[in-house]
Every structure is written in structure tokens, then in C-alpha cells.
Amino acid sequence: MRTDIFARLDREPEPPKIEVPRMTRTRLALFGGTSAFYLAIVVAVLLSTGLVTLDWKIMLFRPYQQWPEIHGFLDYYVVLGQRGPTAVMVAAWLGWRSWRQHTLRPLLCLGAALLLLNVSVGAVKIGLGRLGPHYATQIGSPELFGGGDIFPSGHTANAVVTWGILAYLATTPRARRYLSALSAVVALGVGLTTVYLGTHWLSDVLLGWAAGLLVLLALPWCEPVLAVSEAWILAARDRVRERLRDRRRLVPSLPVASGGPRPVREPVREPVGVAGGRRAPATRG
Secondary structure, three states: OOOOHHHHHOOOOOOOOOOOOOOOHHHHHHHHHHHHHHHHHHHHHHOOOHHHHHHHHHHHHOHHHHOHHHHHHHHHHHHHHOHHHHHHHHHHHHHHHHHHHOOOHHHHHHHHHHHHHHHHHHHHHHHHOOOOHHHOOOOOOOOOOOOOOOOOOHHHHHHHHHHHHHHHOOOOHHHHHHHHHHHHHHHHHHHHHHHHHOOOOHHHHHHHHHHHHHHHHHHHHHHHHHHHHHHHHHHHHHHHHHHHHHHHHHOOOOOOOOOOOOOOOOOOOOOOOEEOOEEOOOOOO
């Protein structure tokens, strides 16, 4: 058995016993509190409260003009919240995890989380139609129902979900703590970066944080469905493999050795009435 550090890259001989997160009372309390916070942000924007005023003050302050020296770095940093690049990176890592642990659960969890994120965030974006700071038309207005799609912030919510899913799938408490802290820092930075760049209001980011956290907190409810889906996919895979094996057994293989004996050909028999290789002339009556 290998004892070096690269042994952790080998495939485990059998699926490990991984404790699946359950919807505990603590998680339910966090889900309820986050839902209340989510609703409070939406109501505050709908009623044009002081939160909207704060949005405008930050927007008119123009942070990207106050600190232009960090603009270049943050243009790259905000990519950590874009759905395409982050989904590819995280899916590659979880794909390796799935292969190593003989389970499809990591990839299925990522797919379920992204599906919940797209449906929940997309519906609110389209329903409220808020315009971004660069397209605002009236100072002090919440800019709702104008055909926009920035409330809540998709960058922020995606950063919470894509990096938070690593902590959700961690197999040890220590790894879960470290990954939770790391994902929180990344999501916090991505949200504040969008405010700095002027692409989102502060309230967009607050709602994005809440939206992403709600998706992560709701994942234990999806675990039974994911377990059934994994069993069905693996059973379908086994059926396909069995059919391929059966086809290989039914097709006979006739190997031909190079340089082997050639088949013996029978001599051609001459037709009756042929002499010397020529047909005898017919007699006339």
C-alpha cells in the first residue's frame, strides 16, 4: 500500500462511507432567518426605503474612480463569480471526486444547486426587472420594473453556491470549516467587487448573498432525490455494459494467422465431351 502523499490521488478500492447532511434544527433556523432577511431586502427596495438611498450614495460616490489602482485586479477577481468559468472549474474537481469515491453524488449536488440557483434567482430577476447603476434613469428611484435583470446579483449568488458546494461536500469537519471560511471570503469579495465596479447596487449584493445561502441550506431536502437519481443512472450504466458484453459474445471471431497454410483449391473438372481443352464438334444428322 502506498504511503506517500500521491496515494491520496489514487482511486479508493471501495466507496467510502460519507455522512450526508440532514435538515437539522440549526439548518432550519438558518433557513428561516435567511428567508426573513431575503424578504426584508425585497420589501425595503420595493418601498424605496433608506436602503435605496444608500444604494444611490454609493453609486454616486463611484468607488472605481476613488481607487482606480485596484480596478485592473478586480476586473479579474470578479470572474470568480461568473457562472461559466466557475462551474467548469468546480465540476472538474467534483468529477475527480466522483471517480475517486465511486459515487455520482458530488456532480449531482452541483447540478441540483445550479438548477435551484438559476430558477430562484432568474425568476426574481425577471419579475422585478431592476435596472443597474449604469442604466439608472431617476436619482433616488429603486429602478424597478424597467426591464433590467440585476436584482438579486447573479455574480454574488453564484459565488456563494459554486464555492460553498465544496464546503457542503467536505468529508471531514476540519475541511468543512476551512472551505466554509474560504467560500465566504470569495463570495464576500465578489459581491463587494461588483459594487466597486458599479455593475450592481449594494442591495443587489445583499439579496445575492441571501439567495445563494438559501440554495445551500435547502440542499439536504434534495438528497433523497439525488440518491434515487444516482441509483437509476448507475443501473442504466450497468444495463448498457451488459448489452455490450452480450453483443461481443454473440459475434464469432475468426482469427487469421499471417503466413499460415492457404486453403486447398479443388481442380477444375472439364465438361463432358471436351478433349484437349476444346469442345468436340457437334455432328450433323
